Amino acid sequence: AAPKLAVVYDAGGKFDKSFNQSAFEGASRFKQETGINFIEVQASSDTQAEQVLRGLARKNLDLIASIGFAQQAAVQKVAKEFPKVRFVLIDGVAQGANVNSITFKEEEGSYLVGVAGAMASKSKKLGFIGGIDIPLIRTFACGYTQGAKAVNPKIDVFSNMVGTTAAAWNDPAKGGELARSQFDRGVDVVFAVAGGSGMGTLQTAKEKGKLAIGVDSNQNALYPGSILTSMVKRVDNAVYDSFTQVKNGTWKAGVTAKGLKEGGVDWALDASNRKLITPEIEKRVLGARKDIIDGKVKVIDIRSGAACPV
Amino acid sequence: MTFDDLHLGSILVSTVRNAPVLIFAGMAGLFAERSGVIDIGLEGKILASAFVSAAVAYITQNPWNGIAAGMLVSILLATLQAYVAITQKGNQLVAGIAINIAMSGLTFVVAQYIFQQGGRTPDIGSARLFDVVLPGTAAIRDVPFIGWVYAHLIGGHSVLVYLAFALVPLVHWLLYHTRFGLRLRACGENPHAADAAGVNVARQRYITMIVAGVLCSFSGAYLSIVQSGFFLRDMSAGAGYLALTAMVFGNWRPLYTFLGCLMFGFFAAVQIQIEGVDLPVVGRLPGSLIQMVPYVVTVIVLAGLMAKSVAPKALGTPFVKSR
Amino acid sequence: MNNQDLPRWATAFVMPLLNLLSALLVTALVIHMLGESPTESLAILVNSAVVNPEGLSYTLFYASTFIFTGLAVSIAMQAGLFNIGAEGQMYLGGLGLTLAMLAFDSSLPAWALIPVGVLGAALFGGLWAFLPGYLQAKRGSHVVVTTIMFNFIAASLMNFLIVKYMIPDGEQNPASRLFTEAAELPRLNQWFPILGETPLNISFFLAILALAVYGVMTTRSSWGFKVRATGLNKHAAHYAGIRISKMIIVVMLISGALAGLGAVNSVMGSTHYLSLNFVGGAGFIGIAIALMGRQHPVGIFLSAVLFGALTQGGFDLSLEKQNIPPETVILIQGLIILFCGAMENLYAPVIAKMLNLKK
Amino acid sequence: MQPAVEFRGISKHFGAVKANTDVSFAIAKGSIHGLVGENGAGKSTLMSILYGYYRADGGEILLDGQTRHIRTSQEAIAMGIGMVHQHFMLVENMTVLDNVMLGSEGGFQLKPKRAAVEAKLREICARYRLDVDPLAVIHDLSVGAQQRVEILKQIYRSANILILDEPTAVLTAQETASLFEILRLFKEQGKTIILITHKLQEILDITDTVTVMRGGRVIGAVPTAGTTKEDLANMMVGRQIINNLPRAPYNPGAPVLHVQNLQLQDGQGVKLLADIGFTLRAGEIVAIAGVSGNGQSELMEILSGMRLPSSGQVDFEGKALPFAGRSDADGLPRTIRDLGIAHIPEDRLRDGVVKNFSVMHNTILGYQDKLKGRWGLFDFKAIAARCAALMKDFDVRPNNHDLRIGLLSGGNQQKVVIAREVLAQPTLMLVGQPTRGVDIGTIESIHRQLLALRDSGVAILLVSVELEEVRALADRILVMCGGRITGELKIEEFDTTRIGLLMGGMHKS
Numbered sequence A: 001a002a003p004k005l006a007v008v009y010d011a012g013g014k015f016d017k018s019f020n021q022s023a024f025e026g027a028s029r030f031k032q033e034t035g036i037n038f039i040e041v042q043a044s045s046d047t048q049a050e051q052v053l054r055g056l057a058r059k060n061l062d063l064i065a066s067i068g069f070a071q072q073a074a075v076q077k078v079a080k081e082f083p084k085v086r087f088v089l090i091d092g093v094a095q096g097a098n099v100n101s102i103t104f105k106e107e108e109g110s111y112l113v114g115v116a117g118a119m120a121s122k123s124k125k126l127g128f129i130g131g132i133d134i135p136l137i138r139t140f141a142c143g144y145t146q147g148a149k150a151v152n153p154k155i156d157v158f159s160n161m162v163g164t165t166a167a168a169w170n171d172p173a174k175g176g177e178l179a180r181s182q183f184d185r186g187v188d189v190v191f192a193v194a195g196g197s198g199m200g201t202l203q204t205a206k207e208k209g210k211l212a213i214g215v216d217s218n219q220n221a222l223y224p225g226s227i228l229t230s231m232v233k234r235v236d237n238a239v240y241d242s243f244t245q246v247k248n249g250t251w252k253a254g255v256t257a258k259g260l261k262e263g264g265v266d267w268a269l270d271a272s273n274r275k276l277i278t279p280e281i282e283k284r285v286l287g288a289r290k291d292i293i294d295g296k297v298k299v300i301d302i303r304s305g306a307a308c309p310v
Numbered sequence B: 001m002t003f004d005d006l007h008l009g010s011i012l013v014s015t016v017r018n019a020p021v022l023i024f025a026g027m028a029g030l031f032a033e034r035s036g037v038i039d040i041g042l043e044g045k046i047l048a049s050a051f052v053s054a055a056v057a058y059i060t061q062n063p064w065n066g067i068a069a070g071m072l073v074s075i076l077l078a079t080l081q082a083y084v085a086i087t088q089k090g091n092q093l094v095a096g097i098a099i100n101i102a103m104s105g106l107t108f109v110v111a112q113y114i115f116q117q118g119g120r121t122p123d124i125g126s127a128r129l130f131d132v133v134l135p136g137t138a139a140i141r142d143v144p145f146i147g148w149v150y151a152h153l154i155g156g157h158s159v160l161v162y163l164a165f166a167l168v169p170l171v172h173w174l175l176y177h178t179r180f181g182l183r184l185r186a187c188g189e190n191p192h193a194a195d196a197a198g199v200n201v202a203r204q205r206y207i208t209m210i211v212a213g214v215l216c217s218f219s220g221a222y223l224s225i226v227q228s229g230f231f232l233r234d235m236s237a238g239a240g241y242l243a244l245t246a247m248v249f250g251n252w253r254p255l256y257t258f259l260g261c262l263m264f265g266f267f268a269a270v271q272i273q274i275e276g277v278d279l280p281v282v283g284r285l286p287g288s289l290i291q292m293v294p295y296v297v298t299v300i301v302l303a304g305l306m307a308k309s310v311a312p313k314a315l316g317t318p319f320v321k322s323r
Numbered sequence C: 001m002n003n004q005d006l007p008r009w010a011t012a013f014v015m016p017l018l019n020l021l022s023a024l025l026v027t028a029l030v031i032h033m034l035g036e037s038p039t040e041s042l043a044i045l046v047n048s049a050v051v052n053p054e055g056l057s058y059t060l061f062y063a064s065t066f067i068f069t070g071l072a073v074s075i076a077m078q079a080g081l082f083n084i085g086a087e088g089q090m091y092l093g094g095l096g097l098t099l100a101m102l103a104f105d106s107s108l109p110a111w112a113l114i115p116v117g118v119l120g121a122a123l124f125g126g127l128w129a130f131l132p133g134y135l136q137a138k139r140g141s142h143v144v145v146t147t148i149m150f151n152f153i154a155a156s157l158m159n160f161l162i163v164k165y166m167i168p169d170g171e172q173n174p175a176s177r178l179f180t181e182a183a184e185l186p187r188l189n190q191w192f193p194i195l196g197e198t199p200l201n202i203s204f205f206l207a208i209l210a211l212a213v214y215g216v217m218t219t220r221s222s223w224g225f226k227v228r229a230t231g232l233n234k235h236a237a238h239y240a241g242i243r244i245s246k247m248i249i250v251v252m253l254i255s256g257a258l259a260g261l262g263a264v265n266s267v268m269g270s271t272h273y274l275s276l277n278f279v280g281g282a283g284f285i286g287i288a289i290a291l292m293g294r295q296h297p298v299g300i301f302l303s304a305v306l307f308g309a310l311t312q313g314g315f316d317l318s319l320e321k322q323n324i325p326p327e328t329v330i331l332i333q334g335l336i337i338l339f340c341g342a343m344e345n346l347y348a349p350v351i352a353k354m355l356n357l358k359k
Numbered sequence D: 001m002q003p004a005v006e007f008r009g010i011s012k013h014f015g016a017v018k019a020n021t022d023v024s025f026a027i028a029k030g031s032i033h034g035l036v037g038e039n040g041a042g043k044s045t046l047m048s049i050l051y052g053y054y055r056a057d058g059g060e061i062l063l064d065g066q067t068r069h070i071r072t073s074q075e076a077i078a079m080g081i082g083m084v085h086q087h088f089m090l091v092e093n094m095t096v097l098d099n100v101m102l103g104s105e106g107g108f109q110l111k112p113k114r115a116a117v118e119a120k121l122r123e124i125c126a127r128y129r130l131d132v133d134p135l136a137v138i139h140d141l142s143v144g145a146q147q148r149v150e151i152l153k154q155i156y157r158s159a160n161i162l163i164l165d166e167p168t169a170v171l172t173a174q175e176t177a178s179l180f181e182i183l184r185l186f187k188e189q190g191k192t193i194i195l196i197t198h199k200l201q202e203i204l205d206i207t208d209t210v211t212v213m214r215g216g217r218v219i220g221a222v223p224t225a226g227t228t229k230e231d232l233a234n235m236m237v238g239r240q241i242i243n244n245l246p247r248a249p250y251n252p253g254a255p256v257l258h259v260q261n262l263q264l265q266d267g268q269g270v271k272l273l274a275d276i277g278f279t280l281r282a283g284e285i286v287a288i289a290g291v292s293g294n295g296q297s298e299l300m301e302i303l304s305g306m307r308l309p310s311s312g313q314v315d316f317e318g319k320a321l322p323f324a325g326r327s328d329a330d331g332l333p334r335t336i337r338d339l340g341i342a343h344i345p346e347d348r349l350r351d352g353v354v355k356n357f358s359v360m361h362n363t364i365l366g367y368q369d370k371l372k373g374r375w376g377l378f379d380f381k382a383i384a385a386r387c388a389a390l391m392k393d394f395d396v397r398p399n400n401h402d403l404r405i406g407l408l409s410g411g412n413q414q415k416v417v418i419a420r421e422v423l424a425q426p427t428l429m430l431v432g433q434p435t436r437g438v439d440i441g442t443i444e445s446i447h448r449q450l451l452a453l454r455d456s457g458v459a460i461l462l463v464s465v466e467l468e469e470v471r472a473l474a475d476r477i478l479v480m481c482g483g484r485i486t487g488e489l490k491i492e493e494f495d496t497t498r499i500g501l502l503m504g505g506m507h508k509s
């Protein structure tokens, strides 16, 4: 029989232009290819997350994919109550023999786009726009800066956050305004990690003739010619793979950190940004990519407790 | 940190760009409240008109259609508020809050229903409102300072920005130098006196609310088809409440309300600039703390400088011809 | 439009019911437009929010928080103050509680921890409202403006504190560590197993207690008398010897404390850790509840339960009906506030006419 | 001749209250017609119907012999009807000019008209000898001046039928006299005037005919020439009114209040009170006479603790009132009340009552902390019983203590306030304008209460702008002008001319 599957989004919702949306895309791809349906729910609060997970677990689902670190506590708790139900937690680590925790090495992908940005920048000033000042976003910022400084230690990285409430993910006006301000300060490449607010950033970059870097999914095609590249985080693949593994009976619990090597994160090069990526940039980025995969370059993950080195 | 690090120019331009959302809504609130109707529903009207403006602009590929449609919706909501406040003599705060909450839900639901993009409208692309390039900009652009002022500070904005700034003297004129304004203020201060003087209080308040609705719609249109180029759920992000704050801050007077809006715009710009910068004395403040700068400044200014604010006397009380 | 002429049963039951039905009718229209059956949806909503014991338990769980924020806004309104800051005050209340738990949850027994947590929540919530109260009383700064500002400031401050100091090493989730079991409020399901694994806990009783105390204090005590006199006529209050500025400050302190207590249910009763933006709009819903419940304890209770039911039922509705996004609930909330709160007298003329016809 | 106005069978009810029942009478063109009756008799309602503010349930109104439907105030204004309301209809934060222009602006833009209207107003002021600055803001004006603005508005609009609802309630004798001058001028111009007043002397002084109402009905309409105050009073209340109430002989006790060198300046440094000094003894009524706005209100506010003096000494029963070391008066009224000083405030709606509280709640206002029962909560049974007794003793109508006090008539609200303060058994009673806008029957009962209080040994400080009232109550009279006491008289020395001079600032010479 076809496995019973579910995706539980966090408060951002499945159209958050970020990891929830990516998860949705992965699940949809699986559905398209296999014809196996999945249940989807949004848990708007931590309390609801627990409620949802328990409700789904009672239905004896085969796999529940919980998207976002906010569900970590709920997964841990409910997984314990329902040892027969399997859980995938994205972006967080939960203990349990029936939990597969998948985290991403956002710092590695960000490093690559930092390298690309530093190479593409004429002013040697890069910008970073995050949604809220939380560890996940800081990880992006720090990896990005490490990459940029690896190209040129003198490069300046300006960093701004959109806000402090949930509204910060849905404020394109502010996302655009932050970009403008950074451009005024000489920035010519900006990396937006702010969900819907980031849309405003990309838009402004296009308007001002500057470069922007997309995030999570491949956003290159949004404004061809203005988007230098995207730091893709393959939550879609993680969800897709988990579903497939369940279907094939190869699913395993554990903790996985997906970096460049594992195909969890990467930069995006396609027809849309082909013209922007010069051979030098491409060479440098690919070099860095290889170095990281080979372990020659170690990108610091600030979530491990280390301070950002740059 | 040097003076240059402040990027004063950038801050000023950013202020000019940030302020219109608040100015339109602030002036709308000013009209409504000076006529005696509490308008806490600004947020909802901004959101609704932002959505409708973007949706219609996208579908028809014409920004003016979008603005007109946004206006219509905002007028509709304002009329609903007026109906509650004037005809039903209901609680005006409740009406406003209801509109805010309902619009937050409805815009998403409808946007999702029509466009299937998660409560977002597609990018309106070329249907965005153009920026005005003042005549002679090219010639004067490279003149130091003056060129910058002309090309960037004064010029180079959307027409709505100019409308917003032009609105301030216009509102002042309407409020203090016309029959409309005289009657409006009388209704907000002492509707019984207005009535005895032969003014139709209900009609005056209805008209005022509709005018306020029109003004408020520009705020939404500005957000979606000037600043962003699309609609996103809850994109008003508290602008309605901030506008209301600016209005109370400005003591229900157009010029001071305008200054309040500029102040918010200005400190939002400053806050952007000082994020991640080493400041004298305090050093580098974490981003999350810097976010509070505009709000802390408001409280300090309010507590330190302003005299007590005096609301229109009849504000919030329905006009009933009895005790 | 004078409902004073109508009998009590009409104003107290028939009219609210008609208003509720009107709101639901509009909702039904929207649901129909979305391509789902309104009757089925209503059945799901009602079933999941009140009929099903687990659902009811969730409804009451959410209502417990809403009662506190509703009370917070109500008490301030009684004194003529429009406290829009319950959101921030509850947020800070969560901080007070969490600091207390982080400090004591491994050293104190449960019976001591709970009051300490409650105290911490009330204290921090109250203090966060103190400054707006003080500024209103002494400097005349409009409390509406300052409390809105303090919401924003609270969000920034909490963002800073949680991210900088509270996240355990190696964790991503911007939240404090989990409290020990001693710090968990006893849940009602241990006495009523039918409630299932639901977070409804003793803070529900705390909320009922708060409602009762509020009711008695505002209507039967001289303090409440003074509060209401201040709210209705400042000149007369001054004449009556009431210290207005002290009154404003004290009422804001209490209002903030009540909002802060809202955090007890959410944090100590359910998640057992403090997370970013855990308030999630409960403070703003408190405004709607205070207004709809007309600051009357029974009204507050009913409105809080209604909003709890919508939160719970709407959640299940969007789960079962894929075409109905969760945001639909927000729309329904708005419609109910509009019809039941703002247009409460919509049907008064009709009813008056019908009664006259009968005569 | 056609009557200017004729009422035919007008009826109007508010809920269960029948404000007007089958009211019919006519008003001759070019006459001054008086309308009298107790509080709540329906006078204001009838006039409001004529002015289009309310709509009658039945009956019709004829103007110049033609039935007219007056549905709104605009229509009334268009028909040449003007009304000066019992409660001022002025927008306080606007200038006189704007208030006059409101409703008859004469164009969308104000600016072109403003200068012309201002000039016209100045001309009117000169012609009618009205002392009003068109550019003054209303809230800076004294009550008398505000009243003049109301008149000014009507003159400007050149109303042919002018309704004046208790215009003299807040005016001084001189102000009333000059108002009457204007009314006579109007009459000469052929205008028709309807005057409502509780002061029967005014009816006799100026009206041509007078209609008496009671309980919403017309009791009678008589030519003024053939009637007397006693007749009118009899028709109004159905009994005899006693003007000179009996009182115990003047026998003052120990000094209760001793005021020395009291000064008050406002924020701008303007002197509101200067060198106020006097002594008040137990068992006497000292009245402060004067044109309103000459510091009487401020003095009462200071003595009751509602406001702090700038300097000076006030001793109550030998101890200084606790003004020293305070930055504001917050809570001070409580301290002072606890010492045994009660206060009937001049502005009862603003200070004396909470309109949205029931009558019962209003009877404990200011004494709320003294009435705690078990667990520090109110004992509502006891409070209700006390309130019922009080309403009976002071004849508060309607006798229902659950009613919002805002629904009571002004006179009845006043009775509640007086009862509350009397029941506190004070040593000193501060009384401000106790009978403003109150009908003659009620005035009599209020005066009785105050005299009884005096006879029982309470010291009473009375502020009144009514010389009649001063004469009826006072043992001694202080006259104030410009924030100073300009003279003192014993009641035996009562002399209207002399007091008038002192009120105008002529010093004791």
Ligand SMILES: Nc1ncnc2c1ncn2[C@@H]1O[C@H](COP(=O)(O)OP(=O)(O)OP(=O)(O)O)[C@@H](O)[C@H]1O
Residues within 6 Å of the ligand: B321, B322, B323, D014, D015, D017, D018, D019, D020, D037, D038, D039, D040, D041, D042, D043, D044, D045, D046, D086, D409, D410, D411, D439
């Ligand atoms: N707006 C109103 N709503 C309900 N009842 C009213 C209203 N206005 C007046 N009344 C009722 O009408 C009656 C007549 O009131 P009205 O004001 O006409 O009396 P009046 O003769 O002017 O009294 P006064 O001498 O005190 O001014 C009152 O008894 C009152 O019950």
Ligand SMILES: Nc1ncnc2c1ncn2[C@@H]1O[C@H](COP(=O)(O)OP(=O)(O)OP(=O)(O)O)[C@@H](O)[C@H]1O
Residues within 6 Å of the ligand: B322, B323, D014, D015, D017, D039, D040, D041, D044, D086, D397, D398, D406, D407, D408, D409, D410, D411, D412, D436, D437, D438
């Ligand atoms: N809205 C109302 N509904 C019911 N009864 C009312 C209302 N307003 C006034 N009354 C009744 O009207 C009577 C008093 O009449 P009214 O209010 O006209 O006096 P008034 O004009 O206020 O007195 P004053 O001359 O002091 O101003 C009271 O018996 C009161 O119960």
Ligand SMILES: [Mg+2]
Residues within 6 Å of the ligand: D043, D044, D045, D086, D165
């Ligand atoms: Mg009257």
Ligand SMILES: [Mg+2]
Residues within 6 Å of the ligand: D040, D044, D086
């Ligand atoms: Mg009256």
